[in-house]
Amino acid sequence: MTSHRHNSDPRDTYLDAARECILDVGWRRTTLTEVARRAGVSRMTIYRAWSDMPALLGDLMTREWGTLVASGVDVKQAGSEATDADVAASPTPDAIADAVVSTVNALRENELFTRIVELDPELILPYLLARRGRSQELILQVLSDAIAAGQAAGLITDGLPQAVARGLVLAAHGFVLSAHTMVDDVVDQSALDDELHALISRSLAP
Known part of the structure; x- marks a missing residue:
């Protein structure tokens, strides 16, 4: 453990x-x-x-998933007067795709997340069907900032960063929770991860 x-x-x-x-x-x-x-x-x-326990669980999940998200995209804001070095350091579609796939894998392999899904999946449902949690808000903020920085550098397609980020999170939900149902002798986990990476990088490309 x-x-x-x-x-x-x-x-x-x-x-x-x-x-x-x-x-x-x-x-x-x-x-x-x-x-x-x-x-x-x-x-x-x-x-x-x-x-009560729900209040404790909320704080526990925020700490647990927040730690995973903290190692995601390293956002460097590239403003209107960005230098060549700023642009080079800004998030690219591939960099964001790398971060999302890495976070998806980290969640799938996280022992607490796995245990909750195995024994108490109903705890996850409210965050899929009814509301966003603090961890989801953190993920959305990190992604939105990264997308905005990439757009400012001309590396990512136009679009409202918050909307683009939410689209990516919705897509990632399926890969976190249901990818195992799509794995068999024909398609393995790495092939699905490659598809997620391609989906993200292509959708963000200018």
């Missing part, structure tokens, strides 16, 4: 305990009382941080 210990904030210790509990027994059997026991603190300490 991968260690996700954090030391900067006591809440991180509590989130670590919740993460371990969900990995061990699943969401439905994880309680704030059990989180407190694993964290070595009183139940009231946990209740002061989160009123």
Whole structure:
């Protein structure tokens, strides 16, 4: 099991305990009382941080997925007076495609995400059918900034960056959650990842 210990904030210790509990027994059997026991603190300490398990899960997922997104596209804003060096450093369609495919793979391989999908898939449904979560907002912001920077450098096709980013995220959802249903003796996972990369890079090309 991968260690996700954090030391900067006591809440991180509590989130670590919740993460371990969900990995061990699943969401439905994880309680704030059990989180407190694993964290070595009183139940009231946990209740002061989160009123219920959904609130705790929201913070846990934001931390978990946010860490993955933080290693995504490195945005360099290229303004109207961008130098050749600025343009060279701006996100290209291929760079954004690389980042999206990498993030999709990281999510598919993340042990917490995998455990939730296996045991408690209903936790994911609200973020697919009803609303955007904080992690999705973070992903959209990173992508929008990267797309805008690429557009300013003339490397990415025109279009409202926020709309383009949302289109990419909607496409990526299927590759995160359903790619395994399309893998067989004819098409393997890497072939699907190549198709996602091509889909993104072609759609962003000027």
